[in-house]
Amino acid sequence: MRLKEFWHRLGSPRWFYQMSGPWQLGFTVAAGVLLLVGIIWGVAFAPPDYQQGNSFRIMYVHVPTAILAQSVYMVLGAAGVLLLVWRMKLADMVLQTMVPFGLAMTALALFTGAVWGRPTWGTWWVFDGRTTSTLVMLFLYFGLYALRQAIPRPEAAGRACALLAIVGTINIPIIKYSVEWWTTLHQGATFKLTEAPAMPIEMWAPLLVNVIGIYCLFGANLIANLRNEILRREQATKWVRELVARPLT
Amino acid sequence: MFDSFQAFLDMGGHGLYVWLVYGSAVPLLVLNLMKLRRARRQLLRELKATQAVLDDATHAT
Numbered sequence: 001m002r003l004k005e006f007w008h009r010l011g012s013p014r015w016f017y018q019m020s021g022p023w024q025l026g027f028t029v030a031a032g033v034l035l036l037v038g039i040i041w042g043v044a045f046a047p048p049d050y051q052q053g054n055s056f057r058i059m060y061v062h063v064p065t066a067i068l069a070q071s072v073y074m075v076l077g078a079a080g081v082l083l084l085v086w087r088m089k090l091a092d093m094v095l096q097t098m099v100p101f102g103l104a105m106t107a108l109a110l111f112t113g114a115v116w117g118r119p120t121w122g123t124w125w126v127f128d129g130r131t132t133s134t135l136v137m138l139f140l141y142f143g144l145y146a147l148r149q150a151i152p153r154p155e156a157a158g159r160a161c162a163l164l165a166i167v168g169t170i171n172i173p174i175i176k177y178s179v180e181w182w183t184t185l186h187q188g189a190t191f192k193l194t195e196a197p198a199m200p201i202e203m204w205a206p207l208l209v210n211v212i213g214i215y216c217l218f219g220a221n222l223i224a225n226l227r228n229e230i231l232r233r234e235q236a237t238k239w240v241r242e243l244v245a246r247p248l249t
Numbered sequence: 250m251f252d253s254f255q256a257f258l259d260m261g262g263h264g265l266y267v268w269l270v271y272g273s274a275v276p277l278l279v280l281n282l283m284k285l286r287r288a289r290r291q292l293l294r295e296l297k298a299t300q301a302v303l304d305d306a307t308h309a310t
């Protein structure tokens with residue numbers, strides 16, 4: 001399929017619904033298997049850290065959720081651009097349905113970070129660059145949620161949320177570079193695209209499995225939410241009426 | 250590898266922190282995966298009910 005044609009079809013919720021069923025199943029199964037393997041491997045079989053002992057196992061939950069919290073925000077920002085520039089319906093649905101997922105990931109990243117900080121830094125919380133900018137991201141997610149609730153007209157709510165999502169992406173590079181720009185207790189990045197990880201493979205392999213697994217979980221959530229929202233918005237059309245009339249599977 | 254199950258639970262004295270993290274994250278992930286299936290079935294039931302009401306209204310007039 002040509003790229004331009006694909007682009008056009010993404011504008012059609014019905015086409016997306018009909019092609020995405022197998023993808024959702026695939027992502028869901030992959031997420032379940034990878035996270036199960038990665039978590040058990042990380043918590044029980046990876047070797048302890050020479051400085052942090054066993055508390056470093058928190059990394060296998062903390063790093064994937066923190067990476068994903070930022071990725072979801074970037075996706076919301078991109079959806080905001082697609083909505084404002086091309087009026088893409090699917091982009092509006094992404095902005096509407098993925099906020100709780102991003103919020104949950106950010107909250108989980110902050111929570112696991114606090115619990116890791118206690119034995120490692122000696123405190124649950126410090127207001128430094130990384131933690132504060134991540135807290136700002138949590139508030140941005142809350143803002144997107146509240147804004148949607150506060151504006152009754154769906155199109156107006158969508159445009160307002162798109163704008164907030166786009167403006168908020170400024171925060172993402174701040175989160176990323178905060179550990180380099182400011183003095184901090186927070187350690188540097190675990191994975192970098194340009195260098196090999198600064199730990200042995202037995203330690204970073206389970207982390208990589210969890211990171212891929214949580215991206216699959218994101219894919220599964222994204223597709224599932226979009227499919228449900230498509231049915232809800234198009235419930236008056238003939239194809240959805242026919243689909244709903246079939247027995248539940 | 251841990252020497253014993255007791256050592257695994259203890260996590261070198263950091264058991265509280267490690268298990269607090271895994272004990273909160275794992276149930277959340279499981280709930281999330283379960284929700285995906287439940288949400289769809291619930292939505293289909295809702296749409297079915299709405300359509301039944303609409304169809305009745307159409308037949309009545």
